[in-house]
Amino acid sequence: MRVGGLRRDWGRRLVLAVPYLWLLVFFLAPLLIVGKISFSESRIGIPPYEPLLDWAEEGFAIIRATLQNYVLLFQDDLYVEAYVQSLTIAGISTLLCLLIGYPMALGIARAPEKSRGPLLLLVIVPFWTSFLIRVYSWMTILRDEGVLNHALMGLGLIDEPLVILNTDWAVYIGIVYSYLPFMVLPLYATLEKLDPTLLEAAADLGAKPIRAFWSVTLPLSLPGIVAGSLLVFVPAVGEYVIPNLLGGGDTQMLGKALWDVFAQTRDWPSAAALAVAMLVALVIPIALFQRIQTRMEEEGER
Amino acid sequence: MSLAVRPEREIRPPAIQIRGVEKRFGDATAVAGIDLEIREGEFFSLLGPSGCGKTTLLRMMAGFETPTSGSVLIAGADMTAVPPYERPVNMMFQSYALFPHMNVADNVAFGLKQDKVPKAEIPKRVAEALDLVQMGDFAKRKPHQMSGGQRQRVALARCLVKRPKVVLLDEPLSALDKKLREKTQFELVNIQEKVGITFVMVTHDQEEAMTMSTRIAVMNAGRILQVGRPHEIYEYPTSRMVADFIGTANFFAGVVEDSQNGQVTFRAEGVAAPLVVAGNLAVGAHAAIMVRPEKIIMGREAPAGAINSVSGVVVEIAYLGDVSIYHVRLESGLVVLVTNANLRHSAEPAVTWDDRVHLSWHPGNAVLLP
Numbered sequence: 145m146r147v148g149g150l151r152r153d154w155g156r157r158l159v160l161a162v163p164y165l166w167l168l169v170f171f172l173a174p175l176l177i178v179g180k181i182s183f184s185e186s187r188i189g190i191p192p193y194e195p196l197l198d199w200a201e202e203g204f205a206i207i208r209a210t211l212q213n214y215v216l217l218f219q220d221d222l223y224v225e226a227y228v229q230s231l232t233i234a235g236i237s238t239l240l241c242l243l244i245g246y247p248m249a250l251g252i253a254r255a256p257e258k259s260r261g262p263l264l265l266l267v268i269v270p271f272w273t274s275f276l277i278r279v280y281s282w283m284t285i286l287r288d289e290g291v292l293n294h295a296l297m298g299l300g301l302i303d304e305p306l307v308i309l310n311t312d313w314a315v316y317i318g319i320v321y322s323y324l325p326f327m328v329l330p331l332y333a334t335l336e337k338l339d340p341t342l343l344e345a346a347a348d349l350g351a352k353p354i355r356a357f358w359s360v361t362l363p364l365s366l367p368g369i370v371a372g373s374l375l376v377f378v379p380a381v382g383e384y385v386i387p388n389l390l391g392g393g394d395t396q397m398l399g400k401a402l403w404d405v406f407a408q409t410r411d412w413p414s415a416a417a418l419a420v421a422m423l424v425a426l427v428i429p430i431a432l433f434q435r436i437q438t439r440m441e442e443e444g445e446r
Numbered sequence: 447m448s449l450a451v452r453p454e455r456e457i458r459p460p461a462i463q464i465r466g467v468e469k470r471f472g473d474a475t476a477v478a479g480i481d482l483e484i485r486e487g488e489f490f491s492l493l494g495p496s497g498c499g500k501t502t503l504l505r506m507m508a509g510f511e512t513p514t515s516g517s518v519l520i521a522g523a524d525m526t527a528v529p530p531y532e533r534p535v536n537m538m539f540q541s542y543a544l545f546p547h548m549n550v551a552d553n554v555a556f557g558l559k560q561d562k563v564p565k566a567e568i569p570k571r572v573a574e575a576l577d578l579v580q581m582g583d584f585a586k587r588k589p590h591q592m593s594g595g596q597r598q599r600v601a602l603a604r605c606l607v608k609r610p611k612v613v614l615l616d617e618p619l620s621a622l623d624k625k626l627r628e629k630t631q632f633e634l635v636n637i638q639e640k641v642g643i644t645f646v647m648v649t650h651d652q653e654e655a656m657t658m659s660t661r662i663a664v665m666n667a668g669r670i671l672q673v674g675r676p677h678e679i680y681e682y683p684t685s686r687m688v689a690d691f692i693g694t695a696n697f698f699a700g701v702v703e704d705s706q707n708g709q710v711t712f713r714a715e716g717v718a719a720p721l722v723v724a725g726n727l728a729v730g731a732h733a734a735i736m737v738r739p740e741k742i743i744m745g746r747e748a749p750a751g752a753i754n755s756v757s758g759v760v761v762e763i764a765y766l767g768d769v770s771i772y773h774v775r776l777e778s779g780l781v782v783l784v785t786n787a788n789l790r791h792s793a794e795p796a797v798t799w800d801d802r803v804h805l806s807w808h809p810g811n812a813v814l815l816p
Binding site for chain 1: 510529530536541547556557561604608
């Protein structure tokens with residue numbers, strides 16, 4: 145008995161150790177390396193930064209850390225602008241996802257039980273194709289001589305092709321399209337759990353369907369709204385591929401700025417500082433958000 | 447079983463009229479051929495086993511279901527096509543359906559806000575309604591901070607605060623434990639009498655229906671079998687199904703031998719002597735006589751000159767405290783149930799297992815059922 149219990153205990157530890165090990169090797173370690181580089185000085189060579197520790201002749205270690213890279217972030221308007229623009233684009237995209245995704249999720253949740261599975265599948269189907277290919281397809285759709293403009297001109301709705309590609313519009317379209325499922329799925333999960341008798345009670349007490357939605361459905365789906373918004377907002381802030389492929393020269397988002405500094409300027413310490421700053425600036429508000437959410441969920445469950 | 451008969455009210459105008467209502471879900475017929483009139487101030491129960499269509503009928507009164515054919519009138523106005531939010535009725539749901547994100551006061555105020563009741567008047571009416579159900583001290587609580595019984599009261603207050611023409615109750619007490627349920631039955635009736643609003647209740651619990659209602663409609667398989675006051679339904683059922691569903695019944699199936707002056711002589715299967723009962727049926731008709739277990743007199747000696755007398759052997763005794771139920775097997779093998787009140791503290795019952803006993807009943811205490 146005792147031996148069996150012990151063995152089971154070890155088995156449990158092993159199972160738990162795997163994800164921890166994974167996080168350690170592939171998340172924490174790289175993060176620490178990036179953190180280390182962000183305090184180094186830039187140089188030309190391989191690797192393109194000075195070591196943080198220098199072994200002096202007498203066996204003393206000299207730490208050569210600098211905050212210069214962080215100071216630069218705030219001095220250079222480019223980064224501040226990229227930060228603001230990233231938040232703006234991610235914020236507006238999240239709002240658009242919510243406006244499009246909420247009716248979708250509500251529709252699926254209210255659909256007959258048999259058709260809910262297929263409808264959810266349709267939401268997920270795009271994931272089966274490479275993300276890159278889907279973004280490239282948008283380029284052919286949105287081009288001046290693209291599918292969309294051809295269709296609109298063919299219908300006689302416009303005379304001149306609309307310039308969408310390489311503008312912020314294209315970035316919004318791309319982000320909303322790519323991240324919509326992340327909004328729909330958590331929303332569906334909360335809406336599907338919603339007790340339909342609550343809506344009957346609201347109707348019974350004199351609330352028209354619109355009023356019942358605002359005073360019952362919407363407040364009770366708040367946890368889903370928060371979860372979906374986080375799932376869209378967080379990756380959208382750091383989005384690189386979409387603004388790079390669909391956006392124009394004046395679309396300056398953090399992900400793109402990061403890549404420029406890292407690959408083109410080859411200033412690894414500055415790029416690392418930018419990455420760390422981005423992480424900190426995002427993690428704090430999100431941690432707060434999530435605390436509010438868990439508190440709301442606990443209240444709802446009790 | 448409580449058989450409290452409440453005083454008959456004067457005939458008042460109908461609160462709800464159901465006319466020829468049928469409801470089908472796809473191929474399945476939920477209810478059919480329903481004609482019903484519920485008068486103002488009644489405490490009316492729809493009683494039947496689960497799946498008999500009673501909840502569907504209630505939901506058609508509330509407006510959550512639309513009849514496939516027929517019409518629903520509330521306070522004289524045709525409401526068949528009127529949505530729930532425009533009907534002068536309020537429903538208390540089986541799960542109570544309190545809004546989990548609102549406190550008690552906001553739950554109760556919800557209906558008043560929809561009605562555009564002046565803001566200044568709302569707190570007063572909410573407080574009144576909560577006091578009526580003795581929940582005045584709980585106004586700031588959230589639903590999850592209350593017990594089932596407290597939630598039930600709040601749900602009732604939320605219905606009553608709108609002063610509806612009719613309150614609909616869907617199995618209102620089924621979520622409560624037995625003791626609390628019995629206490630709440632009387633409270634609910636008292637509140638109903640105080641406010642004078644018509645209550646229509648759906649229940650599968652015959653005791654609950656008997657205790658609380660002024661009238662009961664017994665339903666089965668989508669149809670109403672009988673409508674009547676509780677004692678009418680118990681003492682004078684019009685069909686074997688009603689007799690069997692309400693309380694316990696002994697049936698003697700057989701053939702009418704003679705029918706004269708409102709009295710029928712009956713030849714029952716498995717019973718040697720002919721049985722006599724009040725009624726009127728053609729000679730030769732197949733029918734049944736129903737006798738309630740407590741209407742049967744049991745003794746060791748054959749009663750002198752008694753009609754409706756059978757004899758048998760006690761095969762089973764169920765001691766319930768207040769009463770004992772005796773299972774008596776006749777020579778034919780037919781088992782008759784007899785209830786005897788345990789009136790004395792005596793340790794030794796007068797009749798015990800394997801005793802030969804004689805059973806008899808007054809002709810007026812049996813019912814002839816076609």
